[in-house]
Amino acid sequence: MSLTSTLTDTAQIVTVNAERIDAAMAIQFKEDMRAATDGGHDRVVLDLSTVEFIDSSGLGAIVAAMKQLGGGRRLDLAGLSPMVDKVFRLTRMDTVFKLYPTLDEAMAADGQ
């Protein structure tokens, strides 16, 4: 798994290069997110387009990634596959995160 980070004028985009965020990689994901988002824009958009599956460990790692941003910064999620979307909705995490079907829609929304 790797993360790719891109800075735009208004946000930092972090792209997950992996098919899954599961128990086997949740801790690595959380640590990589900490390194990738240290400083920078208040708005971080996590692009999950390549991720086909997450389990509860992966969900917990994404929650942890938002918590460790701190200081009023926020993590929005983009490109959720049907199964990833389902896990967020079942656990009511769709009420915590802003979810966008695609990265383009997330960037068009500009955090508003």
Added chain:
Amino acid sequence: MVETFACSFQATELDARDGIGCVVEKLRALGMSETRAGEVRIALAEAVNNVVEHAYAGRAPGDVRIRCNLDNEQLWISIWDAGMPLPDNRLPPGNPADVSGPIEDLPEGGFGWFLIRELTSDIQYQRANGSNELSLCFEVELKNR
């Protein structure tokens, strides 16, 4: 139509991932929809993660055996392990995690049993002869049958 198949693997995170993947591929090949197979995968992954992280916690990873029984209406998946029993020898309630508080108080775990209960229509648990058998039932509709 009744299809029965089985697989087994060591209780490590990576072997579990492969074992779960095999089961889900087989279900797709037998005509289960992408959506339903995905839901089965979510519940099965949580159940097997529990075995890896809790039943075999603090000891060498043991075996996990999975047996599936699929007919035209139901899928039963039995997961067997020789690890520690569930707390109090019974199924956890699987209450939803509270996500209503401020961000710093959000839970980072405790979603697993809730997801399993949401996605299954029946769950049975048996502790016998030093091993656990957890059976999950899913209602299914198969294509091309």
